[in-house]
Amino acid sequence: MIQAIAFYLFATMVIASGVLTIMSRNPVHSVLWLILAFFNAAGLMVLLGAEFIAMLLVVVYVGAVAVLFLFVVMMLDVDMAELRAGFIKNFPLGIAIALVLLAELVLGIGALGAGPLELGTASGANAPNLANSNIENIGALLYSKYIFVFEAAGLILLVAMIGAIVLTHRDLKTTRGHQNITKQVRRNPKEATQMKQPTVGEGVEL
Amino acid sequence: MIDLGQYLPILLFLGVALAISCVFVFLPMGVSRLTGTHNPTAEKLSEYECGFPAFEEPRSQFDVRFYLVAILFIIFDLEAAFLFPWAVSLDFTGWSGWTTMMIFIGELAIGLIYAWKVGALEWE
Secondary structure, eight states: OHHHHHHHHHHHHHHHHHHHHHHOSSHHHHHHHHHHHHHHHHHHHHHHTOHHHHHHIIIIIIIIIHHHHHHHHHHHTOOHHHHHHTTTTTHHHHHHHHHHHHHHHHHHHHGGGGOOOOOSOSOOSSOOOOSSSHHHHHHHHHTTTTHHHHHHHHHHHHHHHHHHHHHHOOOOTTTSOOOOHHHHHHOOHHHHOOOOOOOTTSOOOO | OOOGGGGHHHHHHHHHHHHHHHHHHHHHHHHHHHHTOOOOOHHHHSOOBTTBOOOSOSOOOOOTHHHHHHHHHHHHHHHHHHHHHHHHTHHHHHHHHHHHHHHHHHHHHHHHHHHHHHTTTOOO
8 A cells, every 4th residue: 555655656756857857947957856756766666676776776876977967067058048049940850759759658658558566576577586685686697697798888887988088188287297206206315406616706517 | 575664664754854844845935925924026036146136147167077077986886886786696606706896897997097097087
């Protein structure tokens, strides 16, 4: 009973905040609604028994991805009037994308008759039950059966990291001199200073 | 199998938080309407910044290097997220699972060394 109430609460909140994400005029508000949608999706995952996925949604999506979205929104300095000016020009493209999404929606609503709602069970029909908790199950599969997919994910992360550095890093050595610590430590008094005995009337040779 | 009853206190906590925040938001609005202090005028509703109308949008562009830091944070955040299931499931995966994670960490360590060498972690 409480599970069903919680499910409908979270599901309604996800849909409502999703709608507000695309409807709100201020992009920063959009990101905040998106964060609310992430939180409620995490609640849905808990109800499904996927606790680890729920925690990942909060840690990764709310903690990192949403912050990145906020950065992008702030960096782009979006001018809403300018965006609206392109409405007529991009209208055909927008209609095409809307049609694709409509087809997805129709397919999704067609899945309504797939079966009743099953809440609070950790396993679907095919899920292996190796261990007694969700996170152990994930680990047992991910690091044995799906090793190569996992390593490929690592490589993709590496490419993403290097790509981000290449795209955004600018060499700033021209603006200010950089400290070379090894060079500083290796200095000794004999090289750094010279004793001179200048005589009167003559210059000093350095 | 998961006993969702363990989450009941959290649900109750969410309910209480929602109720209290609703009280804090809507009670002053209701009170001000009932007592007649709610009397907006154009001057009261205009934006106001240190005695002047606001000069510009509050958002301003900032350095793209913040973005780079955020991306690096996401990547290492994901690495940490992968470590949790690995740590609890070593009984099942054994040495092959351990080696897998070491290779994964090695891949990301290459990225870290690259970032360090290029100077992406330095802030002038």
